[in-house]
Amino acid sequence: MLEYEKNIRFKVNNREYAVAVSADESLAFVLREKLGLTGTKITCEKGECGACTVLLDGRAVDSCLVLAPDIDGCEVLTIEGLADDKGLDALQEAFIEEGAVQCGFCTPGMIMSAKGLLLENPDPSEGQIKKALEGNLCRCTGYYSIVRAVRSAAKTIREQASEAK
Amino acid sequence: MSHKVIGKSELRARVIDKVTGVQKYAHDRKIHGMLYAKLLRSEHARAKILSIDVSETLKLYGVVAVVRGEDIEKPMPRFGSVAQDQPLLADGEVKYHGEPVAAVVAQTYEIAEAALKTIKVEYAPQPSVCTVEEALNQDIPPVNGGESNVFRQFDFGWGDVEEAEKQSHYVLRDTYCYPMIFHFPIENYSCLAAPEDGGVVLYSPIQHPHLLRRVVADCLKLPFSKVRVIGEEIGGAFGGKGYAKAEPLAAYLALKLRTPVKIAMDMDEGFFMARRLAARVDITTGFDENAHITFQNIIADYLIGAYADAAPRVVQKAGYLSGGPYRTPHAKMIARAIHSNTVSSTAFRGFGMPQLVWAFEQQMNQAALHFGMDTLEIRRRNLPYKGETLVPGDIPVDGDWHEVLDKAAKLLDWGKKQKPGQGKSLAVGIKTGIPNSTSNAIVKLHSDGSVTVNAATAEMGQGARTVFAQIAAEKLCVPYQLVSVILSDTGAAPYDTSTAGSRSTVSMGTAVEKACEDVLLQVKELAADLAGMDIESIEVNEGVIRAGEREMTYSQLVQGTYGPNQGDIVGRGQFRGDNTKGHLLGGMADFYEFIIVGAAVTVDEKTGKIDVDKLVSASDIGKVMNHLQAKGQEEGGMIMGLGQAMMECMRYDPATGRLLNGNPLDYCVPTAMDISDEVAGVLIENADGPGPFGSKGMGEGPAIPVGPAVGGAVFDATGVMLRELPITSEKLFFALKDRDKNKSVS
Numbered sequence: 001m002l003e004y005e006k007n008i009r010f011k012v013n014n015r016e017y018a019v020a021v022s023a024d025e026s027l028a029f030v031l032r033e034k035l036g037l038t039g040t041k042i043t044c045e046k047g048e049c050g051a052c053t054v055l056l057d058g059r060a061v062d063s064c065l066v067l068a069p070d071i072d073g074c075e076v077l078t079i080e081g082l083a084d085d086k087g088l089d090a091l092q093e094a095f096i097e098e099g100a101v102q103c104g105f106c107t108p109g110m111i112m113s114a115k116g117l118l119l120e121n122p123d124p125s126e127g128q129i130k131k132a133l134e135g136n137l138c139r140c141t142g143y144y145s146i147v148r149a150v151r152s153a154a155k156t157i158r159e160q161a162s163e164a165k
Numbered sequence: 166m167s168h169k170v171i172g173k174s175e176l177r178a179r180v181i182d183k184v185t186g187v188q189k190y191a192h193d194r195k196i197h198g199m200l201y202a203k204l205l206r207s208e209h210a211r212a213k214i215l216s217i218d219v220s221e222t223l224k225l226y227g228v229v230a231v232v233r234g235e236d237i238e239k240p241m242p243r244f245g246s247v248a249q250d251q252p253l254l255a256d257g258e259v260k261y262h263g264e265p266v267a268a269v270v271a272q273t274y275e276i277a278e279a280a281l282k283t284i285k286v287e288y289a290p291q292p293s294v295c296t297v298e299e300a301l302n303q304d305i306p307p308v309n310g311g312e313s314n315v316f317r318q319f320d321f322g323w324g325d326v327e328e329a330e331k332q333s334h335y336v337l338r339d340t341y342c343y344p345m346i347f348h349f350p351i352e353n354y355s356c357l358a359a360p361e362d363g364g365v366v367l368y369s370p371i372q373h374p375h376l377l378r379r380v381v382a383d384c385l386k387l388p389f390s391k392v393r394v395i396g397e398e399i400g401g402a403f404g405g406k407g408y409a410k411a412e413p414l415a416a417y418l419a420l421k422l423r424t425p426v427k428i429a430m431d432m433d434e435g436f437f438m439a440r441r442l443a444a445r446v447d448i449t450t451g452f453d454e455n456a457h458i459t460f461q462n463i464i465a466d467y468l469i470g471a472y473a474d475a476a477p478r479v480v481q482k483a484g485y486l487s488g489g490p491y492r493t494p495h496a497k498m499i500a501r502a503i504h505s506n507t508v509s510s511t512a513f514r515g516f517g518m519p520q521l522v523w524a525f526e527q528q529m530n531q532a533a534l535h536f537g538m539d540t541l542e543i544r545r546r547n548l549p550y551k552g553e554t555l556v557p558g559d560i561p562v563d564g565d566w567h568e569v570l571d572k573a574a575k576l577l578d579w580g581k582k583q584k585p586g587q588g589k590s591l592a593v594g595i596k597t598g599i600p601n602s603t604s605n606a607i608v609k610l611h612s613d614g615s616v617t618v619n620a621a622t623a624e625m626g627q628g629a630r631t632v633f634a635q636i637a638a639e640k641l642c643v644p645y646q647l648v649s650v651i652l653s654d655t656g657a658a659p660y661d662t663s664t665a666g667s668r669s670t671v672s673m674g675t676a677v678e679k680a681c682e683d684v685l686l687q688v689k690e691l692a693a694d695l696a697g698m699d700i701e702s703i704e705v706n707e708g709v710i711r712a713g714e715r716e717m718t719y720s721q722l723v724q725g726t727y728g729p730n731q732g733d734i735v736g737r738g739q740f741r742g743d744n745t746k747g748h749l750l751g752g753m754a755d756f757y758e759f760i761i762v763g764a765a766v767t768v769d770e771k772t773g774k775i776d777v778d779k780l781v782s783a784s785d786i787g788k789v790m791n792h793l794q795a796k797g798q799e800e801g802g803m804i805m806g807l808g809q810a811m812m813e814c815m816r817y818d819p820a821t822g823r824l825l826n827g828n829p830l831d832y833c834v835p836t837a838m839d840i841s842d843e844v845a846g847v848l849i850e851n852a853d854g855p856g857p858f859g860s861k862g863m864g865e866g867p868a869i870p871v872g873p874a875v876g877g878a879v880f881d882a883t884g885v886m887l888r889e890l891p892i893t894s895e896k897l898f899f900a901l902k903d904r905d906k907n908k909s910v911s
């Protein structure tokens with residue numbers, strides 16, 4: 001069934017990995033099944049739901065649509081790598097504060113999409129937030145709290161940045 | 166009374182796990198030696214199976230077994246909570262598009278999936294039915310044999326509707342339709358079964374673990390004690406994960422192959438698991454000259470699908486309340502559960518009520534126009550006051566529903582002038598809690614003073630775990646962070662009816678509260694023993710035990726009694742719902758779930774495009790247990806309702822009976838772009854509920870009346886009355902054209 005295997009090296013959450021992947025495997029599959037990083041969720045496997053969103057070289061992507069052989073040499077950030085020794089990321093904090101988590105199944109993808117947005121645009125309008133999260137489905141929250149969380153995290157991050165100056 | 170923990174926005178239990186990717190769900194679980202099963206599904210709505218050829222499949226590398234209906238010992242084991250009618254695999258015939266006909270068990274998911282393509286099935290297609298009209302047509306043989314497709318009929322009512330009709334000043338008869346809706350949980354369906362001790366352990370994202378245990382045990386002829394259900398943290402359920410789906414088959418395969426077997430569905434397969442009942446509601450409402458309702462006469466025909474699942478119960482319970490939320494002197498209600506060659510239907514947030522609310526609230530909007538009356542005023546005139554009878558023989562109105570109405574109207578700026586194209590409406594949502602139910606809980610006070618709660622409620626995002634921890638923390642005066650809540654393991658938690666009907670705060674919450682009281686009683690007994698005093702002289706206050714001069718912490722008491730680092734104090738608590746003899750539903754409701762939702766819209770008359778500018782809700786919930794979570798239920802419920810109001814609908818091909826849009830691309834649910842610009846809500850707390858601290862059930866409510874709120878707002882904006890959901894722009898566009906044509910004719 002497997003056409004070929006390729007050895008790839010890439011970084012996930014700042015850690016180096018070397019794995020053999022086959023041509024038809026997705027990044028989502030490699031993360032979950034080969035690296036055991038199950039924080040990244042899989043639902044539709046068609047790029048429709050956003051549950052599998054990770055950052056690939058700093059940009060939010062549906063990891064179910066990224067072919068594993070193509071990530072050789074890339075840097076991936078998943079939900080597991082967002083918090084560091086200093087604590088949770090501002091987005092994680094804001095999602096908790098605003099009640100933007102219910103069942104939590106969409107949450108990793110949602111937070112990673114939002115992270116991608118804030119890296120590109122630190123001060124997004126409400127409309128821009130909604131647009132950026134359009135590909136991430138949540139059946140629980142009704143999105144209002146998620147939009148509030150992203151706004152509030154953006155503000156926190158901007159404030160922290162200006163304090164640091 | 167002021168509370169320390171209750172009513173506060175305490176951190177959602179396990180929320181840190183959820184934002185860091187630590188939280189595990191069913192599809193993350195693996196057991197050594199586990200095999201994967203994938204199901205081959207019928208391409209036909211209805212057909213005889215002539216043959217299934219698996220000779221090629223068995224030759225494939227990695228395929229361990231292929232099981233067809235004919236390979237299973239007869240009589241075919243069947244399962245179901247209401248009727249034991251679903252075969253493990255199709256038994257010579259298929260009754261809906263998507264019905265499982267064979268299972269491939271393989272070493273990996275991918276091998277199993279690829280192997281499905283090598284199975285050759287020969288079918289002889291039969292004529293099928295997929296609408297209420299077709300199902301009631303006698304020309305096509307009934308789906309499950311017998312006389313007709315009407316599986317159950319429920320008759321309710323009081324007074325004399327015929328006489329009331331004669332006396333009425335205005336009688337409005339109309340028909341309203343509600344489509345099939347998919348729950349669309351973001352977590353796909355899956356389950357894992359492992360053989361153990363002559364029985365089976367099932368890991369499943371299941372709402373009702375004890376019910377699943379019973380259904381699997383009955384199906385496979387095992388004692389309850391040999392079926393252990395471990396309910397996983399659920400990634401969204403909404404009623405869809407309440408009842409057995411693939412679990413009986415997974416258990417069967419695990420026992421047969423003597424190894425763990427996982428059945429993991431992809432998202433499209435979810436559409437073949439469960440759905441909301443479609444309904445056609447024929448309603449006649451009478452009014453006197455002052456716009457007071459004189460009677461309701463309703464025939465609600467629910468299309469339930471090929472097998473019963475929980476649908477008959479949905480039809481019965483909703484039919485019971487189909488008189489609606491208004492004072493109704495005379496009522497006659499018939500509710501029918503009708504089989505069809507479509508996926509089976511089940512509970513779904515609102516349990517049959519959204520279909521009825523759509524009808525009786527659109528009736529109110531039409532009647533208001535007839536009387537030249539404000540739509541708020543006609544509702545005000547008809548809503549009963551607290552203490553009035555709603556359904557004879559059941560609990561009286563248990564909340565201040567007029568306060569709810571007024572607060573919702575205020576949030577929607579009622580009476581404020583609107584621009585052309587704008588419209589607004591309120592709609593009432595109502596349902597009853599589950600009658601005659603039982604919940605049990607165990608609370609353990611450990612020797613270090615921390616606490617564990619055991620209960621069989623499922624956590625699916627609604628926040629039960631958090632609320633139980635809050636209740637225990639409040640009752641025992643221990644810090645919230647020291648309470649852990651272990652849910653959904655039938656091997657550890659005592660019996661619970663279900664995680665459904667917005668019941669868990671009231672029912673399991675009461676059980677937890679009582680278990681805490683049991684702990685406190687034992688604390689006093691043990692302290693009395695230790696101090697050699699009467700139990701009456703022991704005081705427990707704020708987590709400190711006073712025995713005369715002596716003061717002790719819980720930890721000191723437990724260790725003083727059982728020895729250093731030893732012992733637990735184990736409390737038990739139970740909730741029992743009413744079980745009045747002869748009651749049509751087995752008992753009176755524990756509470757009414759009552760909500761009003763309002764919508765403000767702007768319609769573009771040229772295109773039919775509808776912008777929802779604002780959504781509001783006001784809910785009578787007795788007591789807010791956790792503010793952030795309660796607000797989350799309100800907002801999330803309204804958007805789930807908005808999807809059903811404006812975009813969602815499972816479409817079947819009338820020619821073939823095949824599901825046309827069973828995938829996330831063709832079946833649209835709301836995204837962040839679809840929500841209203843503004844949202845507002847108020848939670849009404851009069852501490853008049855039967856649950857802990859005066860709470861009532863909540864959570865389903867906001868999803869119930871969004872259809873008529875939007876429908877009423879569109880009616881207000883355009884004068885167009887739509888009778889079938891969803892209200893799409895396309896539908897409205899053509900309805901506006903019709904309206905203008907009729908205008909120019911008249």
Ligand code: FES
Nearest residue numbers: 043045047050064
């Ligand atoms: S699983 Fe990747 S977008 Fe849905």
Ligand code: FES
Nearest residue numbers: 103106138139140
């Ligand atoms: S929190 Fe459940 S899907 Fe978003």
